[in-house]
Amino acid sequence: MFTGIITGVGRIVAIHDLGRSLQHGKRLTIEAPAGYLDDVGLGDSIALNGACMTVTTFAPESRQFTIDISAESLDKTSGLDQAGTVNLEKALRANDRLGGHIVSGHVDGVGQVSHFAQISESWELRVTAPQALAKYLAYKGSITVNGVSLTVNSVSDRAEGCEISINLIPHTVENTALGGLKAGSRVNLEIDTVARYVERMLSLEATQQDKT
Numbered sequence: 001m002f003t004g005i006i007t008g009v010g011r012i013v014a015i016h017d018l019g020r021s022l023q024h025g026k027r028l029t030i031e032a033p034a035g036y037l038d039d040v041g042l043g044d045s046i047a048l049n050g051a052c053m054t055v056t057t058f059a060p061e062s063r064q065f066t067i068d069i070s071a072e073s074l075d076k077t078s079g080l081d082q083a084g085t086v087n088l089e090k091a092l093r094a095n096d097r098l099g100g101h102i103v104s105g106h107v108d109g110v111g112q113v114s115h116f117a118q119i120s121e122s123w124e125l126r127v128t129a130p131q132a133l134a135k136y137l138a139y140k141g142s143i144t145v146n147g148v149s150l151t152v153n154s155v156s157d158r159a160e161g162c163e164i165s166i167n168l169i170p171h172t173v174e175n176t177a178l179g180g181l182k183a184g185s186r187v188n189l190e191i192d193t194v195a196r197y198v199e200r201m202l203s204l205e206a207t208q209q210d211k212t
Contacts, residue, residue, distance in 0.1 A: 001092045002047050004100035004142075004149025006176045008033045008088040010048075015083065018068065025070040027056075028080065032063050032088060040065065045091040045105070049177070050147030050188040051077050052091075052105025078110045078186035079146070085177040087147040100149025101142040102193045109133050111145075113185040114163060123168040125150075125181065129189055134162035135199060136191040144190035148176050 014029035030048065037060040040046070044055045046065075051073065058065035074081050092098075111133075115126035127145060129137060134157055137143065141152050143164065150172075154165040173179040181187065 002052070002089050002103040002105050002147075003092055003096070003098050004050075004089070004103045004144050004147065006087045006089055006148055008036045009085055009175070009177050010036070010088045011085050012080070012083050013064070015081070023071050025068060025074060026081065027066055027068050029064055029066050030086065030088075032065065034063060036088070037063060037065060040090070047089040047091075047103075047105045047147050048086045049077070049079050050087070050103070050105065050144050050190055051080060051107050076110070077107050077188050079188065085180060087177050089147055101144075103144050103147075103149065103190060104193060106190060107188045108136075108191050109189050111161075111187050111189045113181050113183055113187060115183060116181050116185075121170060123173055125166045125168055125178070126163055127166070127187060127189070128158075128161040128163045131161050133189065133191055136195040137162055137164055138195070141195065142192040144188075146176075146178060146187050148172065148178060 010030045010032045012028050013031045016027040018024045018027055037058050040055060040058055042055060045052050046055060053067040056066050056068055069080055109130040111127040111129040114128050117124055137152060137155050139152060139155055143150055143152055150166045152164045153167055156163045
């Protein structure tokens with residue numbers, strides 16, 4: 001479980017195939033900020049760009065750790081198959097503050113940045129989400145973009161998908177990897193857990209009514 005509050009920005013520095021076929025995953029080596037691994041142990045969960053992964057090895061002295069990612073996870077996420085910066089968040093402890101919103105670390109879909117530009121002191125980020133996620137996106141609702149808990153400022157339903165607009169304050173741009181986004185960038189999206197359960201309750205109720 002996570003909160004969507006990024007605790008560090010790391011970098012994928014090496015990628016190794018775990019097999020020769022497309023059914024095999026990869027082993028990623030990630031370089032973390034200084035001191036980030038001081039309280040990390042084998043088997044701990046760390047979210048990379050919003051995708052929950054398990055630490056398989058770590059070396060605090062070199063600031064590096066590895067994770068194994070399956071072919072299925074690679075197919076359902078973006079940005080974890082190439083070298084580059086990634087948002088990091090350690091799993092939530094029972095006594096931690098819930099600063100963002102409840103995040104599971106399970107990517108629901110991959111969106112595409114349609115616009116990213118500075119407006120006054122902030123930045124406007126617009127992302128086109130897959131149509132299947134449109135029913136979970138609402139004005140002032142929560143969305144996780146590459147692991148970052150954000151608030152939806154507007155929703156626009158279109159034929160190609162649902163476009164959401166998000167305001168990023170300078171702190172978010174400076175302390176996450178979102179500052180490197182541009183139009184056309186693909187991003188990992190996770191919908192609000194509450195929205196998921198509301199949709200399930202409503203759809204089940206509608207199904208039961210149809211049977212009566």
